[in-house]
Amino acid sequence: METNIREADTISEALKRFGTPLFLFSEKQLEEDYVRIRSALPQQVGLYYSMKANPNPYICKAIHRLGSPIEVASIGEYHRAVSIGVPADQIVFTGPGKSREEIRACIDGDVFCINAESVQELTVIQEEAARLKKKVQVTLRINLKTTRQGSRMASVGIPTQFGIDEEQLEDAVKYALGHTQLKLIGLHTYQGTQNFHLDYYKESIPGMFAWIRKLKDIYAIPLTTVGLGGGFGVPYFRGDDPFPIDEFGKLLSEEILKNEDLQLKHIFVESGRYITSRMGSYVTQVLYTKQSHGKKFVIVDGGTHHRAFSSVMGRSFKAPLPIRYMLHDRKDEMLEEPAEARDGFIQTNIVGKLCTPTDVIQSSVLLPGNMTMGDTIVFPNSGAYGLSCGNMHFLSHTLPKELWVAQSGELHDISWL
Numbered sequence: 435m436e437t438n439i440r441e442a443d444t445i446s447e448a449l450k451r452f453g454t455p456l457f458l459f460s461e462k463q464l465e466e467d468y469v470r471i472r473s474a475l476p477q478q479v480g481l482y483y484s485m486k487a488n489p490n491p492y493i494c495k496a497i498h499r500l501g502s503p504i505e506v507a508s509i510g511e512y513h514r515a516v517s518i519g520v521p522a523d524q525i526v527f528t529g530p531g532k533s534r535e536e537i538r539a540c541i542d543g544d545v546f547c548i549n550a551e552s553v554q555e556l557t558v559i560q561e562e563a564a565r566l567k568k569k570v571q572v573t574l575r576i577n578l579k580t581t582r583q584g585s586r587m588a589s590v591g592i593p594t595q596f597g598i599d600e601e602q603l604e605d606a607v608k609y610a611l612g613h614t615q616l617k618l619i620g621l622h623t624y625q626g627t628q629n630f631h632l633d634y635y636k637e638s639i640p641g642m643f644a645w646i647r648k649l650k651d652i653y654a655i656p657l658t659t660v661g662l663g664g665g666f667g668v669p670y671f672r673g674d675d676p677f678p679i680d681e682f683g684k685l686l687s688e689e690i691l692k693n694e695d696l697q698l699k700h701i702f703v704e705s706g707r708y709i710t711s712r713m714g715s716y717v718t719q720v721l722y723t724k725q726s727h728g729k730k731f732v733i734v735d736g737g738t739h740h741r742a743f744s745s746v747m748g749r750s751f752k753a754p755l756p757i758r759y760m761l762h763d764r765k766d767e768m769l770e771e772p773a774e775a776r777d778g779f780i781q782t783n784i785v786g787k788l789c790t791p792t793d794v795i796q797s798s799v800l801l802p803g804n805m806t807m808g809d810t811i812v813f814p815n816s817g818a819y820g821l822s823c824g825n826m827h828f829l830s831h832t833l834p835k836e837l838w839v840a841q842s843g844e845l846h847d848i849s850w851l
């Protein structure tokens with residue numbers, strides 16, 4: 435059984451000072467993961483941080499400091515980006531349901547571009563830009579007709595509210611070209627989250643360059659920008675292989691080289707989960723244990739309202755990565771769920787405090803049969819799509835603290851909600 439003394443020390447200190455439930459975000463892990471993705475990408479490719487994955491301002495600022503511009507999807511995210519010091523020309527605004535007010539604020543603030551997802555949206559952008567007497571840079575998001583789906587939650591190649599179908603793209607281009615307030619600078623696509631294979635990108639990247647080429651040829655538009663998406667997968671389940679980020683980088687370099695003549699100034703990808711997931715741990719303590727109809731339940735002081743995405747996926751796929759735990763009388767030792775059945779361990783459902791049977795954080799976890807009140811359960815991989823993605827106000831429970839574990843090991847309370 436693996437132990438991790440340093441992690442146990444940090445968590446024990448956090449428990450003493452702040453109680454549970456809480457999130458711990460590790461600066462060291464964030465930097466490692468950031469460097470891994472950044473160094474795999476060709477230098478000239480921008481790596482936008484998708485704020486939706488973890489909107490904690492302290493974390494967004496840390497990622498921006500590491501070198502990322504920001505992709506926002508709401509007025510709230512836009513204001514947060516500005517408030518942490520991200521220059522407007524390092525912000526792109528994406529999303530299928532941008533309101534007139536959101537569009538106006540972004541035009542007024544001079545964001546780098548608005549990524550338009552329909553002709554109707556372009557009409558609103560045009561009207562708002564005219565009202566503000568500004569010219570606004572737009573990219574068009576394409577719903578690519580791909581034959582390969584890489585994502586576990588696809589948003590291309592299917593009927594969807596995201597982006598513009600390829601058949602309608604030229605209508606959008608003509609609209610943009612016909613309206614003086616709009617400056618069409620390029621194209622964008624985003625295929626969905628949790629992509630684990632290169633197959634999709636082998637088709638989508640050349641597809642995007644081909645569209646740029648076609649539009650330059652037919653309409654002689656000086657396009658400068660292409661957003662190639664992201665959604666790079668992070669293993670949450672046993673059997674998931676990591677996303678081949680180095681091979682992705684190589685593929686991207688090759689395609690950029692083949693399309694050098696297009697002279698694109700801004701080629702970018704965007705990522706949220708890959709950058710933030712592994713740095714986060716969600717820490718809870720056992721309130722009660724019980725046996726019901728032959729099943730063991732451990733009720734912890736957190737729940738799915740804090741860890742929405744991963745717990746939903748965890749329940750449906752039933753093979754999540756091992757959790758870690760500390761027994762209440764051994765708070766200096768971090769233990770890991772065993773990979774296979776063993777004496778003294780029983781299949782346990784870890785559930786939360788919500789008054790709904792759906793509040794199962796993780797089912798069928800192998801935990802010691804004597805697990806009891808005051809033991810600690812740590813869910814790894816909890817840095818992305820956690821608190822802000824769940825129904826955190828359900829039942830009006832107190833929100834968990836969010837703690838930053840600096841490289842030095844120091845703990846800082848970075849709670850903000």
Ligand SMILES: Cc1ncc(COP(=O)(O)O)c(C=O)c1O
Pocket residue numbers: 484486487505528529624626627628664665666704705706707708
């Ligand atoms: C347009 C867009 N870009 C980026 C992302 C971030 O995806 P991920 O967290 O998988 O990197 C999303 C996620 O929904 C998105 O909709």
